[in-house]
Amino acid sequence: MKAIYLEAVNSPFVLIEKDKPTAGPGEAIVQVKAAALNHRDVWIQYGRYFTKDYPAILGSDGAGVVTEVGEGVDQSWLEQEVVIDPSTDWGDNPHAHSNAYKVLGMPQDGTFAEYVKVLASNLHRKPAHLSFEEAAALPLAGVTAYRTMFTKCGLKAGERVLITGAGGGVALFAVQFAVAAGAEVWVTSGSDDKIEKAKALGATGGINYKQENWGKTLKALVGGFDVSIDGAAGEGFVQLVKLAKPGGRIGIYGGTTGMIGQINPAELFWKQLAIHGSTMGTNQDFADMMAFVEKTQVKPVVDIVFPLAEIEQAMRYMEAGKQFGKIVVKVSQ
Numbered sequence: 001m002k003a004i005y006l007e008a009v010n011s012p013f014v015l016i017e018k019d020k021p022t023a024g025p026g027e028a029i030v031q032v033k034a035a036a037l038n039h040r041d042v043w044i045q046y047g048r049y050f051t052k053d054y055p056a057i058l059g060s061d062g063a064g065v066v067t068e069v070g071e072g073v074d075q076s077w078l079e080q081e082v083v084i085d086p087s088t089d090w091g092d093n094p095h096a097h098s099n100a101y102k103v104l105g106m107p108q109d110g111t112f113a114e115y116v117k118v119l120a121s122n123l124h125r126k127p128a129h130l131s132f133e134e135a136a137a138l139p140l141a142g143v144t145a146y147r148t149m150f151t152k153c154g155l156k157a158g159e160r161v162l163i164t165g166a167g168g169g170v171a172l173f174a175v176q177f178a179v180a181a182g183a184e185v186w187v188t189s190g191s192d193d194k195i196e197k198a199k200a201l202g203a204t205g206g207i208n209y210k211q212e213n214w215g216k217t218l219k220a221l222v223g224g225f226d227v228s229i230d231g232a233a234g235e236g237f238v239q240l241v242k243l244a245k246p247g248g249r250i251g252i253y254g255g256t257t258g259m260i261g262q263i264n265p266a267e268l269f270w271k272q273l274a275i276h277g278s279t280m281g282t283n284q285d286f287a288d289m290m291a292f293v294e295k296t297q298v299k300p301v302v303d304i305v306f307p308l309a310e311i312e313q314a315m316r317y318m319e320a321g322k323q324f325g326k327i328v329v330k331v332s333q
């Protein structure tokens with residue numbers, strides 16, 4: 001089979017031929033039709049991810065067709081169109097994952113290959129309203145957005161939510177899910193064009209975080225937020241604390257711009273804020289996210305589709321940050 005290999009830190013992604021995997025007990029082989037990129041893949045290429053198990057076949061997101069099932073797996077999965085839950089070994093505590101927790105695509109071989117081996121318990125039927133490309137866009141970013149916003153921050157219909165960096169993969173799902181849940185959605189972005197695109201998806205408004213004093217301007221415009229969802233951290237996070245309503249919740253799933261600036265502790269305790277760190281999601285979060293997508297018929301936004309052989313170019317495209325929506329890879333016909 002064709003697969004994309006990352007030999008070592010700072011090396012390019014290269015196309016190789018490799019033996020097709022076979023299913024052991026409880027496992028299934030999926031012919032990957034489409035895969036999607038996450039910032040995680042770029043961090044791994046630069047050695048800036050906590051798992052460092054090179055060489056590797058990356059890829060946490062995939063949708064395809066089940067071609068083989070191992071012993072003990074229901075045969076009715078064969079030929080089914082599926083989406084893969086990338087999380088394994090979360091553990092018993094729903095509030096945080098165990099040390100054994102793994103994300104598909106390092107240490108296990110991931111979806112940047114024509115076939116991938118997964119636990120059959122991680123298979124979900126592909127929603128009929130989604131193409132393989134749209135379905136492949138969903139798993140990692142979708143479950144991260146879902147858990148941060150609903151499981152952790154408990155966003156409800158009618159509440160006002162601020163989602164930062166709306167052009168990001170996770171952030172854009174948060175925008176779509178929050179709109180579908182009936183919340184009043186506001187965004188930040190470094191691009192006015194992306195704010196307009198978020199509004200076209202149902203956001204009420206937004207502000208460019210490159211603008212000086214954006215936090216103050218936004219506060220004057222809308223008042224406070226019940227919930228903020230952030231993957232950027234840095235100085236911007238301080239603004240989220242200032243923008244929170246009393247009793248507000250802030251969900252943080254990433255740290256793209258680095259260390260958080262100075263926060264006045266009184267703003268945290270006097271307003272009785274809750275800050276929820278969140279990573280990926282439990283298998284239950286994933287199942288809930290899939291049910292939510294079925295019910296609301298949300299369609300992931302796909303910015304661009306690259307052929308499998310051009311993953312290196314796709315990674316550089318992601319780094320440039322011009323995308324609005326997921327960067328998808330077409331793996332097999």
Ligand SMILES: NC(=O)c1ccc[n+]([C@@H]2O[C@H](COP(=O)([O-])OP(=O)(O)OC[C@H]3O[C@@H](n4cnc5c(N)ncnc54)[C@H](OP(=O)(O)O)[C@@H]3O)[C@@H](O)[C@H]2O)c1
Nearest residue numbers: 039165166167168169170189190231232254255256279280
């Ligand atoms: N904890 C988890 O489970 C988990 C899962 C997925 C991702 N992450 C982390 O979350 C972050 C985003 O991941 P992703 O895959 O969604 O990445 P991505 O698609 O590359 O998006 C990154 C986004 O960050 C935004 N951004 C950049 N500078 C910003 C700033 N100063 N203020 C606000 N937003 C800013 C940009 O938004 P605009 O284009 O709108 O300016 C950009 O689109 C990464 O750090 C990633 O490692 C964590």
